[in-house]
Amino acid sequence: MAPARLPSKPPPMHDASKRLRAVLVLNELMEFQMRRHMHINETDFQAMQHLLQHRSLSPGELAKSLHLTSAATTTVIDRLVVAGHARRVPHATDRRRWLIEPTPESIRDAMSQLMPMVIEADDMVRAMPQDHQDAVVTYLDGVIDAIQRRIVEMDGESTDGASPATSGGAS
Template identity: 55%
Template sequence: MQNSHGGRPPMQMHPASVLVRQILVLNEVMEFIMRREMDLNETDFQAMQHLMKQRSMSPGELAKVLHLTAAATTTVIDRLARKGHITRTPHPTDRRRWLISPSEQSVRAAMENLMPMILDVDNKVRSYNDRDQAVIVDFLNSVVASMGSRVAALENGPAPIPPTVHTDSRKV
């Protein structure tokens, strides 16, 4: 059977694949709520996510992971500092550099929102026997690997398409 586009009908997705998609959508909703509660735009929220993961970064490191210029990153850092989300401390070995760290208050607020969900998931996975836990971990590892390889492919981008050359023999 073919659809109206001449191709095969779409394959029915496995329930696990549908659930992964729902997780991605719910993650977006969760991030929106957290951005709203923290009074952050999307870029500032991404900066906070990187800072919470790394615990501290130089402005240059932050610029690199955000894919921003130094000037744009300085603007992000200034906004986060004004709102009390970060602290700036001198680099321990290079007095010309600074380290940016999330404020304890921001970390605490984020964890208050996330920990109930994290603990629910942790309790659920621990309710399975060791063999089933290993299957769950294997599946989630494959999801992470698939997403990681797709992110890498998208970041590298497709090969550039050469410009199309139009020839017109009817030149005026």
């Protein structure tokens, strides 16, 4: 599938699109601040995001979510355990398996950092008239759909044709 052609000079972005871009940039800064606060690197932070979302994952599920090998994921888990952010717990029904879960202290700490911002944004949207709330939801649903479509398209593009390693690029 060929990438979409962009116009030679794109039209000016809508104010809503400019603000969406600002949100994305600020999210990167927020993640940086959270990593600093937690004293962890980017990969470990991504692992913590998955653990906080799912509350527990097998090492294999975490590896798949992070797009890492089992060995690399074990290293991430070891660092998170040593840092006190995660723990290994036995599987409830399969004594051969382990699950990785965030520690209660790490959950509380992350929530104490994030919830004031989340509550403020939630209060803001709830204070809007219902038709404005509906417009915000409609816009964000469209943004989510556009991002998901682009992820699928990019995934297809990365599996089509030769990889850099097979086309003479550096490996």
